[in-house]
């Protein structure tokens with residue numbers, strides 16, 4: 001079996017590459033390294049550093065050359081601009097990568113007979129939902145740029161399936177956590193941020209009052225499902241969630257217990273949420289407070305019965321065990337940086 005993975009130097013793409021490599025799958029790995037890191041490509045049993053191809057998913061000729069005559073079975077499009085404020089600050093680039101880049105893969109997959117494309121989509125597109133748990137169908141149109149790029153990508157996937165009989169599965173990930181989560185980026189994901197601050201003995205600053213609840217999925221559980229969905233024809237969207245949600249304060253308590261810390265968190269106003277992105281607060285139309293407030297306080301809980309019933313999948317890693325593994329990995333990384 002031959003598989004192309006885009007975004008293979010990122011948090012999720014690298015873990016998927018490793019899992020497929022362990023199964024003996026022949027891999028074509030690409031990443032433009034806009035967010036990816038060489039460190040993510042080093043695993044205990046194997047290094048992908050010399051194998052990865054530096055390429056942009058928008059490179060039509062480059063992608064065509066990698067697919068033509070190669071009988072690639074599956075493309076996993078894990079590449080994307082994931083941080084919400086980055087997408088908000090540069091919507092042209094976000095649309096270019098998350099939508100145009102994906103359509104470039106669809107079009108090349110069509111020409112060169114790829115069996116199935118599996119797309120990294122997101123439960124962020126449920127941001128305006130008011131009924132929980134959220135099922136895959138009949139949700140309200142999203143507002144922010146990032147979920148809209150992923151939502152539009154799904155629309156084009158369906159277009160290709162309906163028009164050409166292609167097979168595409170869009171995996172709508174809940175908040176993903178696991179080793180290699182990026183704790184060093186400008187606006188790290190919450191789990192990475194909280195562990196980093198605890199590691200350095202600093203007081204973390206959370207927005208709102210910490211009671212807001214989100215659902216999560218451990219990266220190994222996601223990767224198992226991503227492999228299971230290779231079977232199945234046509235167009236499909238699948239929630240990838242543990243079906244359980246946790247508040248910021250609950251997660252912080254678990255992390256403190258594991259790390260043996262006792263540091264009271266600070267709580268900041270919602271208005272400062274994306275203050276590291278001053279461009280969003282400037283111009284004739286600055287971002288609305290109510291939008292920041294909604295993004296911070298939104299409740300998320302996705303139903304995962306479709307993944308269970310159709311693919312026989314079951315999440316296996318609970319929050320305490322998952323956080324323990326991330327903490328171990330992240331603390332090791334931070335200690336290396338300090339040396």
Ligand SMILES: NC(=O)c1ccc[n+]([C@@H]2O[C@H](COP(=O)([O-])OP(=O)(O)OC[C@H]3O[C@@H](n4cnc5c(N)ncnc54)[C@H](O)[C@@H]3O)[C@@H](O)[C@H]2O)c1
Nearest residue numbers: 007009010011012032034035036056057079080120173176
């Ligand atoms: N992490 C989460 O909680 C989460 C949740 C929902 C959806 N997703 C989606 O899953 C995917 C992977 O997320 P992640 O957390 O691993 O992010 P990540 O930033 O660690 O990985 C994304 C990778 O894509 C690469 N990339 C970006 N633009 C590219 C381009 N034009 N061409 C080639 N490579 C490019 C980056 O360099 C990076 O290595 C993203 O598409 C993201 O939108 C992630």
